[in-house]
Amino acid sequence: MKTTTYEIKPATVSEGTIQAGDTSSDKWSWVERTVWTDRMLEALENGVKGGVWYSLIDKVHRLGTLSKAWQHVRRAGGAAGSDQQSLEQFEKRLDENLEKLSEELGTQKYRPRPIRRTYIDKPGSKGKRPLGIPSVRDRVVQTALKMVIEPIFEHVFMTTSYGFRPGKGCKDALRRVEGHLRMGYTWVVDTDLKSYFDSIPHNRLMEVVQEYIADSRVLGLIEGFLKQQILEDLQLWTPEKGAPQGAVISPLLSNIYLHTVDKAMKTAGYEMVRYADDCVPRAHSIYSC
Secondary structure, eight states: OEEEEEEOOOOOOOTTOOOTTOOOOOTTTTSOTTTSOHHHHHHHHHOOGGGOBOOOHHHHSOHHHHHHHHHHHHHHOOOOOTTOOOHHHHHHTHHHHHHHHHHHHHTTOOOOOOEEEEEEEOTTSSSEEEEEEOOHHHHHHHHHHHHHHHHHHHTTSOTTBOTTOTTOOHHHHHHHHHHHHHTTOOEEEEEEOTTHHHHOBHHHHHHHHTTTBOOHHHHHHHHHHHTOOEEETTEEEOOSBOOOTTOTTHHHHHHHHHHHHHHHHHHTTOEEEEETTEEEEEESSOOOO
């Protein structure tokens, strides 16, 4: 973990600053309405019994959800996974492929295929960053899963978190930093968790997920993606920790795990802005993180 402590003076972030992925919208306008109906959103706002959600898998394997998920995957583009099936090849037999996924998910026969691992340049460094490329079919399922469970966690996530979240981005985080500086929080601890995605402990992450989701089939699906085999240099291995960078579901899982940190910092009385694994806590005097 890299930590830097320094004193900083307020600066101005222009309201016109544009950052890719930043949007402004109503609270739930981003949800997939074929999944999250008005009735479900009302239950989300008012709270479900015990605070835990059951019976979600039927919404994941519904053909309508998988079809919407495919549209997202198609727009995002990307290379083929370990099975060498391209987006174009998947699309040629789209109806058949989606129906097969729906049937496999509904009968608990679905198994993720190995993730193809490659390495890309790490900005500002001579090192390389591992990147996992799931198969097209797995990207569709992960996207469908994300559509179903993301609103549950977005409802409880704190406003101090900005990375990989609907309607939030870098410029929003910077504006919050500016606001804290103007309030007198001029001592900053800048923390970056080393190899965060690759080091998330599976058991603890699943414990956090189970605080909100009780559908064993959805939990099994999430765990299956966490333990998805990696194909690297023609060798297969199974990760014991981490969420693969490049997987559709990984950014959400990373925020779920660090949600406990957000709560702990708030309880301790510190102001913090977090963008994924980059944390910027603040205090009126120096402290360590």
